Amino acid sequence: MKSLKSNAHLLILSWFFIALFSNFSAYAQAVETGNPSPLKFPTPKGIVNQLFYLQRDPNTNTIICELNVDKDGEVIANNPIKVYWLRYGEKGEKEDLSYIQRKFAYGIQAKAIGNDQYELRFVSHKKLPMYLVKSTEDKKYHVYVTVNNKKIQLERIFLRIEGGSFWLPNVKYVELKGINTANKTPTIERIKV
Template sequence: MHSLEIMSATAFLLLFSLLFSPPKDAKSGIVFPVPSGVPNQLFYLQRDPNTNTVVYQLNVDRAGRLNEDEPVNAFWIRYDEHGERKELNFIQRKFAYGLTAEKLAADKFELKFAAYNKVRFFLLKSPADKAFHVYATIAGKQLQLERVYLRIEGGTFWVPNVKYIEFKGMNTATREPAVERVLP
């Protein structure tokens, strides 16, 4: 798990294409689908070597009240298996893609990925739209997360070789789209 701990006109066009076209891995040529139609979707995670996607969803009851014991539900959309929805298995939840939540205050939780603790994630209500979102500070910028991408090249099941982690979302200070990469 250690390795997971892991504007000129031209620049503007490059950033625009990164943010508004379907994500594509330049090396493998894989075009990653963007999940849609998921109620209360917070953000999603994609990684090599396939298009299967982990979706992180606000966990609310039928009345719309937040489950404070487990505020985030994570599950797969298995695009490689006809878009079937599947729960994370025990190993995926406990050692890789699962999140734990600690309540810090009313409507504020710190989230921790099972496999990555170098970046702090927070679930809280946005002052702008009064809805819950997940936030992280990357490269000195606070992002409202939309997508996390893990670039993996080789390694093993238990210790994949993560080349970088890419965070995509909205810069909360400027309200503009932002993409930031972190090396493991």
């Protein structure tokens, strides 16, 4: 029964993510302060190779996107990103994505584009490319995304969901939080859906 209930929750989350990004006639804009989530979300800490994380209503469970390295610290070229849950609602347990989540919602496809760089796309939304690149400044890998002509070193993605139904959630916006690479200042860009 718990497995069935868990699979139902996973299916819901998949539909949330698909619905969120399926209509990219949405536009990005500078962040507004209205309509914040009523939940207080924890910030993941102590994850050595964390690149960014994804959070969404209706709970605090968090998707971690981590650099996938071998025992020598080298990026695994055919699978450079590890994606998994931190189940804050269940004592912070680490858990792999389910098959449905990996294939239809939160999985990330990576394509090598040369010079140890990778193009990344969520399986549920291929219209917003992200790039895994080794920084010339700190010599570490980071994920970058361009929104509103701003190149952002990505730290967090947040999906705001307010109501709706099992099959058709009401996704209000997506927030992309990180560092504006042009001036090294924190920035938040919001994509309305």
